[in-house]
Amino acid sequence: MDYKLTYDQYQEGLEQGKLLGLKCNGCAAVTFPPKSLCRECNGSDLNVTEIKGHGTLRTFTVIRVPPKGFTSPYVVAMAEIDEGAWVMGNLVDINPDDADMSLIGKKVRIGSQIVKGDTYSGGDSRVVTFTLAEE
Amino acid sequence: MRQVAILGVAMTKFGVSEKTNLEMFAEAGLEAIAQSNLEPKDMEALYFGNCLGDFEEGQMHMAPFAHAELGLPISAPATRFESACATATVAIRHAALLVGAGIYDVVIAGGTERACAMGTPLATKTFAMAHHAQYESRPGLTFPGVFAMAAHMYSDKYGIPLKELKRNMAEVAVKNHYHGSMNPKAHFQKEIDVNTVLDGIMVADPLQLFDCCPFSDGAAAVVVAEAGKAKEFSKKPVYIAGMGQASCGPLYLQKDITRVRSREESVAQAYREAGLGPDDIDVVELHDCFTIAEILALESFGFYEFGKAYDAATKRETYLGGKVAVNPSGGLKAKGHPIGATGAAQVTEIVEQLREESGPRQVEGARVGLVDTLGGDFGTVCNIILRSETS
Ligand SMILES: [Zn+2]
Numbered sequence: 001m002d003y004k005l006t007y008d009q010y011q012e013g014l015e016q017g018k019l020l021g022l023k024c025n026g027c028a029a030v031t032f033p034p035k036s037l038c039r040e041c042n043g044s045d046l047n048v049t050e051i052k053g054h055g056t057l058r059t060f061t062v063i064r065v066p067p068k069g070f071t072s073p074y075v076v077a078m079a080e081i082d083e084g085a086w087v088m089g090n091l092v093d094i095n096p097d098d099a100d101m102s103l104i105g106k107k108v109r110i111g112s113q114i115v116k117g118d119t120y121s122g123g124d125s126r127v128v129t130f131t132l133a134e135e
Numbered sequence: 136m137r138q139v140a141i142l143g144v145a146m147t148k149f150g151v152s153e154k155t156n157l158e159m160f161a162e163a164g165l166e167a168i169a170q171s172n173l174e175p176k177d178m179e180a181l182y183f184g185n186c187l188g189d190f191e192e193g194q195m196h197m198a199p200f201a202h203a204e205l206g207l208p209i210s211a212p213a214t215r216f217e218s219a220c221a222t223a224t225v226a227i228r229h230a231a232l233l234v235g236a237g238i239y240d241v242v243i244a245g246g247t248e249r250a251c252a253m254g255t256p257l258a259t260k261t262f263a264m265a266h267h268a269q270y271e272s273r274p275g276l277t278f279p280g281v282f283a284m285a286a287h288m289y290s291d292k293y294g295i296p297l298k299e300l301k302r303n304m305a306e307v308a309v310k311n312h313y314h315g316s317m318n319p320k321a322h323f324q325k326e327i328d329v330n331t332v333l334d335g336i337m338v339a340d341p342l343q344l345f346d347c348c349p350f351s352d353g354a355a356a357v358v359v360a361e362a363g364k365a366k367e368f369s370k371k372p373v374y375i376a377g378m379g380q381a382s383c384g385p386l387y388l389q390k391d392i393t394r395v396r397s398r399e400e401s402v403a404q405a406y407r408e409a410g411l412g413p414d415d416i417d418v419v420e421l422h423d424c425f426t427i428a429e430i431l432a433l434e435s436f437g438f439y440e441f442g443k444a445y446d447a448a449t450k451r452e453t454y455l456g457g458k459v460a461v462n463p464s465g466g467l468k469a470k471g472h473p474i475g476a477t478g479a480a481q482v483t484e485i486v487e488q489l490r491e492e493s494g495p496r497q498v499e500g501a502r503v504g505l506v507d508t509l510g511g512d513f514g515t516v517c518n519i520i521l522r523s524e525t526s
Contacts, residue, residue, distance in 0.1 A: 007269055033270055039388055059291070059392070061283035062340040063275055067260035070275045078284065078387055088387045090274045099340065104291045115273050120264075127274045 004046045005034040013050075014112040014126040021085065023049040030083035033128070039085060053110040055079040057103050057130060058086065062096045069118045075099050079108050079130055089128030107133040136235040138525060140365035140372035143170030144483040146355035149471030150322040151251045156188055156197060159354035160247035161204040163479075167356040168205070168243065172368045175206040178358075179239040181213040182230045184222035184246025185475040190261045191249045205243070217475075219265040220424060221510030222246050223355065224478025224517040228378050230359040231519075240364050245356030248473035258350045262474075265511040267385035276386075279339035279347055281512045282425035285392045286341055289427065292393055293442035301341055304426035305332035306448040308345045308468055311423060314455065315465020317496040322351045322471030332426075346426040351471030355479035357486070362525065371490045376503070377409030377520040386512040393442075398435040398509065398516040405518040411503065413437040416459060416520075418488050418498040420481035421507040423466040429453075432507055433461070460498040463488065478508040482519065489523040 005022055010033060013020035021032030026043035032051050037044055060077035063070070073096035078088050091099070092113065108130040117123040145166035147159050154162075160183075168175055183198040194200075202213035216226040223246035230244040250258050259277055266272045266281075286304070290297045309329055315321040327345060335344035365372035379401035383389055389396065406412055413436055421436075423429035433444035438459060447453045453461035464470045464484040467477060485504035487493050506519040 058390075059284040059288040061280045061287065061342075062337075063277055063280050064336075064340070065255070065259060065277070065279065065338045066275060067263045067272075067277055068256040069260065074275055076274050076276050076280050076284070080390075086387050086390050088271050088274055088276065101287065101290065101297055104287065115275075121268070121273065125269070125273055127270075 001044055003036055005048050010034050011126055019051045019053050019110060021049055021051050022046040030085055032081060032083065032085045032087060051081055051083050054133070055081040055108050055110055057091070057106045057108050060091060060099060060103055062099050073097070077130055079110070081110065087128050089130055091130045093131045109133050137237055138362035139231045139234045139375045140360055140362045141375065141482065141486050141521065142173070142358040142360050142365055142369050142372060143167040144357045144486045145170060146320055146476070146480045146483050147353050148320045149351045149353035149473060149480070152249065152352035156185060156192060156194065156247045156249045157200055157204050159249070159352065160201050160245070160356065163245060163354040164201070164205045164243060164356040167245070167358050171358040173241065173358065176208050177241055178205070178207050178211050178243045180211050180230070180242045181205065181207055182216060182226040182242060182244035183213055184216045184226045184479070186217055186219060186222055186248060187250065187261050190257065191252045218515045219510035220422065220472070220474045220477055221508040221515045221517045222475045222478065224481065224506060224508035224519065225380060225515065227357060227359060227478060227482055228380055228517055228519060231375050231378060234359050234361055241358065241360045243356055243358050245354065245479035246475035247354035248475035249352045250350040250473060251352050255350070270387060271385055271512070277339060279342050279425065281386060282427050283339035283342045285431065286427040288391070289393045295445060297341055300445055301333070302329065303446045303449050304346055304430070305329045307423065307426040307429045308332050310448045310454055311462050311466040311468040314463050314496055315469025318465050318470060321465040321469050322349055323465070323469045342425055348424050348467040348472040351473045353471060353473035353476050353480070355476045355483050357479055357482050373486045373489045373521050373523055374525055375519060376411065376522045377405040377407065378518065379404030380515070380517040382515055383513050389513060392513065393431065395431055395435050395509070395513050395516065397513055398432065398507070401516040401518045402436055405520045409520045411520060415503050416505045417501040418460045418463060418485060418504040419507065420462060420464060420466070420484050422509040423462055423468050424472060424509070428509070429461065429466070436505070455496060455498060463493065463496045463498055478506065478517065481506045481508060485521050489521060
């Protein structure tokens with residue numbers, strides 16, 4: 001079977017400001033970021049879709065002891081997008097020292113930013129970002 | 136399936152070691168074989184755990200070299216296992232499955248790790264290679280970060296103020312350091328108090344240094360044998376009553392990470408096979424890589440309802456002499472966590488407890504013990520229930 005939306009195609013989308021995911025023709029769930037099969041029903045009848053970029057922050061942490069190659073502090077978080085999928089990314093536009101429990105449940109906008117490549121990642125790539133939405 | 140037993144068990148002292156991965160494994164492996172009243176030539180296979188030898192020593196394909204260190208016969212295949220922190224438990228489970236199936240009668244299994252050789256930045260980087268490379272490692276996730284996110288979610292979901300949760304998490308570290316103070320093989324053998332934890336540097340909010348297990352060097356090995364053969368060679372074999380193993384995908388697909396679904400499935404398999412339940416367990420070695428991890432595990436086992444295990448250590452229910460003794464070895468927190476060896480060290484502790492050989496940290500009258508090891512960001516969990524009598 002063919003891989004409907006590869007990591008490279010997903011990355012090209014992010015580059016152009018598009019948040020590409022997959023819509024399942026079986027159960028209607030949206031899979032974002034992409035994988036081979038529907039994240040809910042494992043169905044393979046999928047169409048490429050663009051997600052709207054709104055979500056709700058579900059949890060977070062401030063990384064203060066980073067892996068080699070990263071500069072701390074920075075915020076890693078998970079959000080549930082309005083289409084239902086969960087995604088991991090960096091909460092940006094906030095001072096990491098101001099990150100506290102009140103973030104959980106806040107509305108976020110989803111975007112992307114470039115992370116420098118290292119020995120193992122085959123060059124630069126884009127990761128999902130969250131910014132707090134105006135209430 | 137034939138009944139399977141554990142014969143000899145051995146571990147090196149955990150901590151910072153000048154020895155190579157192979158030297159450490161030889162020490163543990165040869166002691167486990169000798170303790171079994173067997174010889175290296177009696178081993179029919181080696182199931183060998185190691186995660187990061189490539190980065191620690193520039194050494195891939197370590198299993199055949201471990202085979203040579205132990206002096207095993209050419210007929211005994213040596214195979215490397217890698218399941219992140221659950222590596223050695225998965226190796227032991229597969230040894231037991233093949234012995235149970237009648238393929239082999241005697242297998243040696245275990246693992247070795249020399250994480251300290253990498254230093255903290257590279258160790259943090261290589262451990263983080265167990266996250267999904269594209270979607271989780273690139274935003275800079277770390278292992279403390281995974282459990283930090285779980286702790287924040289736990290506080291929010293169950294309405295326990297973070298400050299209160301953190302004080303109770305600190306009590307988990309205090310308990311495991313207390314237990315570790317009685318274990319001459321432990322990485323850390325000194326007691327701490329709640330303030331030691333709450334005054335530590337922040338690693339990943341809300342986890343501070345003493346919420347986290349250390350990077351450690353060490354090795355451990357166990358001899359797995361068919362029960363009849365085991366009785367021939369050992370006065371006190373310990374029997375495998377049930378085992379389980381289950382897998383989850385990357386963290387972002389798991390959504391509610393206050394629930395470790397892989398563990399809930401794995402421990403259910405082990406209970407089912409053993410015909411036992413949570414009330415039957417006398418002693419547990421569980422995967423307390425972070426203080427919050429012990430709380431999540433106690434709930435997954437069915438020892439506590441979800442959202443209710445956070446103050447178990449504070450109430451001393453999980454201390455030696457408590458309702459159920461949890462991590463009498465000191466756990467990963469105090470005993471240390473050489474990731475490729477950890478599961479075999481957990482099995483070693485439970486086997487010694489069931490043989491009543493644990494000295495000052497002996498759990499009185501322990502007959503049934505549970506081993507619990509988690510690999511990656513909840514991607515792998517493996518459980519083994521051991522007991523001192525045949526079924
Ligand atoms: Zn579907």
